[in-house]
Amino acid sequence: MHIPDGYISPQTAGGLWALVVPAWYAAGYKVRRTLDARQAPLIAIGAAFTFIIMMFNIPLPGGTTGHAVGGTIVAIVIGPWAAVIAVSVALAIQALFFGDGGILALGANCFNIGFILPVTGYLTYRLIARGAAEGSARRWIAAGVGGWTGLNLAALLTAVVFGLQGELYTAADGSALYSPYGLATAIPAMMVPHLAVAGVVEAVMTSLVYIFLQRTNPALLQNYKTARAGGESRFELRPLIIGLALLLVCTPIGLLATGTAWGEWGADEVADEVGYVPEGMDRYAGAWTGLLPDYGFPAGEEGESLGEGAAETAGVVSVDAARKSAPAYLVSGVVGLALASVAALLSARFLFRGRQEGNRG
Amino acid sequence: MADGGMLPAWMTERPGGFEPGGPDRAVRQSALARTLLGLGRLARDTIYSEKVAARPGLMQGVDPRVKVAGVLVLLLLASLLRHWYLVLGLYLVSVAMAAAASIPAWFFMKRVWMFIPLFAAVIALPSIFNVVRDGDPLWVIWDFGGEVRLGPWSLGTSLAITQQGVRGAVMLVLRVAASVSLGVLLALTTRWNELLRALRVFHVPRLFVLILSMTYRYIFLLLAMATEMFTARASRMVGPASPREDRRFLAAGMGALLGKSHALSEEVYAAMVSRGFDGEPVTASRFRTAAADWVWLASTATLALSLLAGDRIIG
Amino acid sequence: MADMAAKNADAPLFLVEDVHFSYEGAPALAGATLSVERGERVALLGANGSGKSTLLKMLDGLLFPDRGRIGFMGQELSEATLRLDSFSREFRRRVGFVFQNADAQLFSPTVRDEVAFGPLHLGLPDDEVERRVEDTIHILGLGHLKERAPYHLSGGEKKRVALASVLAINPDVLLFDEPTAGLDPKTSSFLVSLAGDLHEAGKTIITATQDLSIVGDIADRALVMGEDHRLAGEGPPAAVLADRELLLRANLIHDHPHRHGGVEHYHPHSHVEGHEHGH
Numbered sequence: 001m002h003i004p005d006g007y008i009s010p011q012t013a014g015g016l017w018a019l020v021v022p023a024w025y026a027a028g029y030k031v032r033r034t035l036d037a038r039q040a041p042l043i044a045i046g047a048a049f050t051f052i053i054m055m056f057n058i059p060l061p062g063g064t065t066g067h068a069v070g071g072t073i074v075a076i077v078i079g080p081w082a083a084v085i086a087v088s089v090a091l092a093i094q095a096l097f098f099g100d101g102g103i104l105a106l107g108a109n110c111f112n113i114g115f116i117l118p119v120t121g122y123l124t125y126r127l128i129a130r131g132a133a134e135g136s137a138r139r140w141i142a143a144g145v146g147g148w149t150g151l152n153l154a155a156l157l158t159a160v161v162f163g164l165q166g167e168l169y170t171a172a173d174g175s176a177l178y179s180p181y182g183l184a185t186a187i188p189a190m191m192v193p194h195l196a197v198a199g200v201v202e203a204v205m206t207s208l209v210y211i212f213l214q215r216t217n218p219a220l221l222q223n224y225k226t227a228r229a230g231g232e233s234r235f236e237l238r239p240l241i242i243g244l245a246l247l248l249v250c251t252p253i254g255l256l257a258t259g260t261a262w263g264e265w266g267a268d269e270v271a272d273e274v275g276y277v278p279e280g281m282d283r284y285a286g287a288w289t290g291l292l293p294d295y296g297f298p299a300g301e302e303g304e305s306l307g308e309g310a311a312e313t314a315g316v317v318s319v320d321a322a323r324k325s326a327p328a329y330l331v332s333g334v335v336g337l338a339l340a341s342v343a344a345l346l347s348a349r350f351l352f353r354g355r356q357e358g359n360r361g
Numbered sequence: 362m363a364d365g366g367m368l369p370a371w372m373t374e375r376p377g378g379f380e381p382g383g384p385d386r387a388v389r390q391s392a393l394a395r396t397l398l399g400l401g402r403l404a405r406d407t408i409y410s411e412k413v414a415a416r417p418g419l420m421q422g423v424d425p426r427v428k429v430a431g432v433l434v435l436l437l438l439a440s441l442l443r444h445w446y447l448v449l450g451l452y453l454v455s456v457a458m459a460a461a462a463s464i465p466a467w468f469f470m471k472r473v474w475m476f477i478p479l480f481a482a483v484i485a486l487p488s489i490f491n492v493v494r495d496g497d498p499l500w501v502i503w504d505f506g507g508e509v510r511l512g513p514w515s516l517g518t519s520l521a522i523t524q525q526g527v528r529g530a531v532m533l534v535l536r537v538a539a540s541v542s543l544g545v546l547l548a549l550t551t552r553w554n555e556l557l558r559a560l561r562v563f564h565v566p567r568l569f570v571l572i573l574s575m576t577y578r579y580i581f582l583l584l585a586m587a588t589e590m591f592t593a594r595a596s597r598m599v600g601p602a603s604p605r606e607d608r609r610f611l612a613a614g615m616g617a618l619l620g621k622s623h624a625l626s627e628e629v630y631a632a633m634v635s636r637g638f639d640g641e642p643v644t645a646s647r648f649r650t651a652a653a654d655w656v657w658l659a660s661t662a663t664l665a666l667s668l669l670a671g672d673r674i675i676g
Numbered sequence: 677m678a679d680m681a682a683k684n685a686d687a688p689l690f691l692v693e694d695v696h697f698s699y700e701g702a703p704a705l706a707g708a709t710l711s712v713e714r715g716e717r718v719a720l721l722g723a724n725g726s727g728k729s730t731l732l733k734m735l736d737g738l739l740f741p742d743r744g745r746i747g748f749m750g751q752e753l754s755e756a757t758l759r760l761d762s763f764s765r766e767f768r769r770r771v772g773f774v775f776q777n778a779d780a781q782l783f784s785p786t787v788r789d790e791v792a793f794g795p796l797h798l799g800l801p802d803d804e805v806e807r808r809v810e811d812t813i814h815i816l817g818l819g820h821l822k823e824r825a826p827y828h829l830s831g832g833e834k835k836r837v838a839l840a841s842v843l844a845i846n847p848d849v850l851l852f853d854e855p856t857a858g859l860d861p862k863t864s865s866f867l868v869s870l871a872g873d874l875h876e877a878g879k880t881i882i883t884a885t886q887d888l889s890i891v892g893d894i895a896d897r898a899l900v901m902g903e904d905h906r907l908a909g910e911g912p913p914a915a916v917l918a919d920r921e922l923l924l925r926a927n928l929i930h931d932h933p934h935r936h937g938g939v940e941h942y943h944p945h946s947h948v949e950g951h952e953h954g955h
Binding site: 004005006007008009010024028041042043044047048049051052053055056057059060071073077085086088089090092093095096097098100102103166171172173174175176177178179180181185204205208211212215216217220223229260296306325 | 381392393395396399400403406432433436437440441443472481484485488493494495496511514524525526528529530533536537538539540544546547548549550553556569572573575576577578579580582583584587604607608609611612613614615617618620622623625626627629631647654672676
Binding site: 633 | 735736740764768769770773777779780781783784794797798799823828841843
């Protein structure tokens with residue numbers, strides 16, 4: 001799921017840097033407030049742990065192997081904010097010290113895998129595990145579902161980032177400048193294997209590690225709770241949830257807006273900044289103004305489906321969408337919006353419960 | 362000790378001659394063995410890059426801050442150029458820089474091409490066909506002789522490799538290769554503690570640099586622990602374990618590793634504090650930007666600007 | 677100010693008063709009281725879990741008592757005082773700690789960096805750092821390992837690098853936690869004789885150990901930590917080692933069955949007799 005350099009345009013990379021830096025600052029601020037200085041090694045350990053277990057080959061049915069990210073289990077043990085820093089650090093070390101994974105794309109990778117994955121994974125875990133006894137099955141199930149959800153949301157965002165390249169950045173002759181696939185291809189191509197395989201690996205491993213810790217080292221699973229109780233301020237989930245919900249809602253909207261915003265911005269400023277305008281930008285700047293009222297799916301453009309899951313989510317969209325991808329864009333946006341709404345709904349429910357608990361305590 | 366003292370009887374039984382028998386199964390390389398290999402490779406790579414970074418060479422001599430800035434400029438360039446031959450040129454520049462840093466060329470190229478650009482090639486492959494991405498046919502593989510429909514989907518009138526598809530795929534692979542090449546060059550020629558200090562100069566927050574520095578250290582402690590754990594398991598294994606068993610073992614390993622490393626973290630932190638660590642990494646070699654550094658940066662910038670200008674002039 | 681100085685001159689190097697400490701409910705120290713004077717050589721004896729490592733970490737200002745207090749040259753050693761830059765820098769320059777687990781102590785890319793870490797972080801000038809690194813590496817015979825990564829050294833080499841990393845700070849007080857555990861006899865005896873040289877140079881040496889065979893060589897006074905996490909006895913090494921009842925009580929020696937000519941019997945066994953002295 002790592003995006004290497006070269007797959008995405010510098011503009012996209014820059015945009016994701018702009019998203020991840022505030023997330024880091026928020027995490028740093030939260031960690032400083034909730035964990036004292038002695039907890040710094042804990043985060044480092046979480047990072048080193050993530051780094052190492054990404055190297056563990058997990059046997060999959062059929063004789064192949066995959067690997068887990070471990071973001072959710074790390075978030076459960078050291079807390080979501082600390083996990084944001086830990087996973088980001090692991091990614092940074094891969095990129096900077098080992099030359100694996102992109103340096104310009106590090107912002108994108110840290111946002112998807114370092115921020116979205118552990119935070120949504122942890123929220124899902126908390127949501128399902130709420131009120132369950134420490135040693136109960138509901139807790140490890142919650143951990144597994146958390147792992148699955150976190151990984152797939154991160155994969156979805158990564159797919160959107162990839163897909164935007166095919167949509168927006170093409171040379172004059174129509175050849176791709178970066179990743180060649182549009183959203184309609186990138187999303188199913190990423191999501192089918194992640195929903196069915198990588199997410200399941202993450203879920204199984206997260207659950208198995210959780211069960212192991214329940215049996216052998218339950219104190220470690222309480223570690224974050226203890227640290228929170230010891231810190232001066234109670235860990236506040238509300239701002240996190242509100243921020244995340246906003247973000248999830250805004251991301252697809254932002255993507256929908258990208259066509260216009262970037263297109264227009266591109267014509268004026270990109271030319272000054274970078275010296276050229278990506279052709280895709282110009283195209284969309286025009287396409288979008290007239291899109292929403294009366295754009296339908298032109299007949300006979302539906303491409304091949306990549307699988308059942310894809311058929312449901314994006315099957316109506318043609319695969320060679322690069323040239324007429326406005327509807328694909330819309331569908332992707334709607335799918336994203338729907339997913340985000342579900343996440344927001346869940347978050348709201350969680351928030352409501354949190355408030356109830358707050359009133360009681 | 363003829364009767365074995367406190368030992369149970371079975372422990373004092375001695376085996377006869379060494380005569381392995383029975384049907385032998387060929388042992389498939391297990392996930393465990395692959396993990397062990399991977400962990401070993403990481404350790405080996407690290408030792409190697411530490412050696413390279415300590416060698417005298419053009420890249421090693423450059424001030425890390427200047428080097429990071431220069432590599433960033435070139436990376437940006439790698440993603441801005443629009444002509445494949447210019448990207449190829451940039452890649453060759455990075456290979457030349459590696460040679461100037463006394464990195465063996467075969468090693469450097471292998472390290473770069475395995476596996477990210479190769480993977481990019483596989484990823485980009487479908488996009489060269491007209492059924493996936495539209496374009497002017499370069500080579501028609503199969504003329505359907507009319508529009509072929511698959512239910513509601515149209516496959517067009519022929520299967521062809523397109524000009525645009527090939528150009529896009531070549532572009533992607535070259536861009537990725539040039540970028541990875543530059544990244545690996547930076548990683549190989551810069552000692553990690555100097556890189557950390559360079560990051561500090563780029564206003565990466567203190568908390569991050571501190572954690573980054575500690576993580577790097579922990580990775581090797583965990584690496585040793587994991588390797589030990591897996592080696593112990595591998596030595597006790599008779600024949601291949603089922604994937605299910607392997608998964609359970611790996612999960613238990615992860616859990617145990619998490620617990621052990623947590624305990625260790627406190628100790629390492631104590632050892633650092635005891636020797637005066639207060640969160641600010643200090644390195645022995647002070648940064649001294651010499652004239653050579655500026656020459657290096659200036660030539661990098663000139664190269665970047667001229668390539669970019671060329672790219673835009675060509676159109 | 678003058679008052680303070682006078683007080684400091686008289687105060688013992690370390691003064692531990694009724695210190696209590698527990699890890700998540702498990703007691704490690706329960707009312708430990710002792711003092712150490714400047715230039716002394718002290719051995720801290722105790723079985724696993726008796727709290728001697730915890731006490732050593734407290735003397736290095738790495739852990740702080742739940743109850744009771746620890747004084748260093750007349751000033752309190754607490755989280756608050758160590759948070760002060762000037763105090764902590766001065767304290768860290770004076771007190772060095774050689775950890776039992778050398779792996780925890782070695783985290784730099786090369787031996788040279790590892791040895792330079794302390795002096796650099798304590799703010800010594802570059803040329804002084806360089807000189808100290810060279811000298812320390814030389815006296816510990818690590819010259820050929822200078823550019824090697826610490827995590828790929830043998831156990832004995834790691835221990836020597838750990839020692840070098842502390843000696844480069846040139847501390848006045850050296851705290852050793854189980855210095856000979858897991859070492860080959862050669863490294864072990866090297867360590868003991870080096871500790872002797874350091875003592876002769878006027879340094880205070882405090883060693884926590886359960887290796888009774890080295891006590892006579894590394895200490896002029898032995899303190900015994902009991903199973904109850906407080907001081908069980910103290911005295912000159914010879915007297916403490918001769919006090920079988922005390923050592924048995926502290927679980928430092930044990931009875932175990934031996935067979936002589938087919939007759940099984942029990943007699944107390946300690947590592948004093950079990951080991952040859954390595955020098």
